[in-house]
Amino acid sequence: MTALVLLDHIDGHIIQASRSAVTAAASLGEVHGLVVGHGLDGIVQAAAGIAGISKVLKADAEIYAKPLAEPIAALIVALAGPYDHILAPSTATGKNVLPRVAALLDVQPISDIIAVVDAETFVRPIYAGNALATVRSSDTKKVITVRGANFDPAPAEGGSASTEDVSAPDSPSLSKFVSAELSKSERPELASARVVISGGRGMQNGENFKLLDPIADSLGAAIGASRAAVDAGYVPNDYQVGQTGKIVAPDLYVAIGISGAIQHLAGMKDSKVIVAINKDEDAPIFQVADYGLVADLFKAVPELAAELQKA
Numbered sequence: 001m002t003a004l005v006l007l008d009h010i011d012g013h014i015i016q017a018s019r020s021a022v023t024a025a026a027s028l029g030e031v032h033g034l035v036v037g038h039g040l041d042g043i044v045q046a047a048a049g050i051a052g053i054s055k056v057l058k059a060d061a062e063i064y065a066k067p068l069a070e071p072i073a074a075l076i077v078a079l080a081g082p083y084d085h086i087l088a089p090s091t092a093t094g095k096n097v098l099p100r101v102a103a104l105l106d107v108q109p110i111s112d113i114i115a116v117v118d119a120e121t122f123v124r125p126i127y128a129g130n131a132l133a134t135v136r137s138s139d140t141k142k143v144i145t146v147r148g149a150n151f152d153p154a155p156a157e158g159g160s161a162s163t164e165d166v167s168a169p170d171s172p173s174l175s176k177f178v179s180a181e182l183s184k185s186e187r188p189e190l191a192s193a194r195v196v197i198s199g200g201r202g203m204q205n206g207e208n209f210k211l212l213d214p215i216a217d218s219l220g221a222a223i224g225a226s227r228a229a230v231d232a233g234y235v236p237n238d239y240q241v242g243q244t245g246k247i248v249a250p251d252l253y254v255a256i257g258i259s260g261a262i263q264h265l266a267g268m269k270d271s272k273v274i275v276a277i278n279k280d281e282d283a284p285i286f287q288v289a290d291y292g293l294v295a296d297l298f299k300a301v302p303e304l305a306a307e308l309q310k311a
């Protein structure tokens with residue numbers, strides 16, 4: 001069996017979640033990677049070095065300069081013939097492209113898997129992560145998105161895949177790129193950070209989020225937020241962790257002034273160690289926390305920052 005993995009990339013780097021999708025695919029059989037874009041030489045080299053990939057397909061054309069779902073889906077459908085499984089990470093691009101691929105192939109997409117049971121059977125969360133569904137597909141081709149946090153990323157080095165150029169089929173011309181507004185941050189990417197410090201409505205305003213900076217600096221952490229904090233305009237939308245935000249599973253997740261609503265837990269409860277600071281001892285976040293501190297964050301956070309700076 002051979003699986004094709006769409007390797008999502010940004011700013012000349014393959015996104016870590018793409019390597020997690022490679023790990024999921026490797027449990028199904030041989031893995032080929034697909035890189036799509038324009039001016040791809042560095043990316044193709046990086047893709048060929050990923051352990052577990054035996055061949056990299058390179059689709060380098062101006063039409064792919066921006067990751068529009070329609071032409072990429074048409075490309076994948078044109079390449080789909082030999083593949084039993086087609087996978088992509090559950091990134092914005094993966095989630096945009098693969099459902100279209102499934103529709104064009106007339107198969108049921110299998111989204112956001114967290115485990116592979118066998119070549120036909122996969123586990124995926126439902127009801128905001130409160131239940132796990134084990135789904136079996138008898139479709140001839142399985143079209144799958146993979147939740148990055150649940151599979152260790154395949155090593156970025158150690159592979160020596162061959163590469164093959166593939167040509168672009170006619171574009172369906174259904175969409176055009178207008179503009180992208182991306183936030184830039186020196187901090188690690190939220191979805192793949194080893195440590196995440198998140199603030200909630202308890203932070204009271206955006207200015208107070210700066211209290212989290214020294215802790216994030218000391219721990220090399222990404223900063224996240226609850227939806228209440230995002231909706232109140234304290235921090236930008238891409239900070240949001242949860243059912244309708246990013247799914248994270250870092251080694252350490254610190255929730256500060258976050259109550260622990262079910263929709264927030266859906267995005268972080270697989271974190272290895274959870275620490276919560278909340279002034280309400282009955283806050284639901286303490287039910288999932290490994291370490292809980294009942295305290296006023298405006299006292300506890302500066303103290304924690306000062307202690308970390310001493311360390």
Ligand code: FAD
Nearest residue numbers: 200201202226227228242243244245257258259264279297
């Ligand atoms: P609150 O629930 O208001 O909690 C604030 C907490 O801060 C309280 O526990 C309080 O005790 C504590 N606090 C206040 N002051 C202090 C202080 N000085 N010191 C210490 N602690 C203090 N939410 C998400 O986060 N992510 C999602 O993706 C998401 N998706 C949703 C999707 C749907 C369809 C719906 C309906 C809701 C969704 N929500 C999501 C919203 C979710 O239900 C909650 O409303 C939200 O998570 C609450 O955020 P919060 O914990 O910051 O705020």
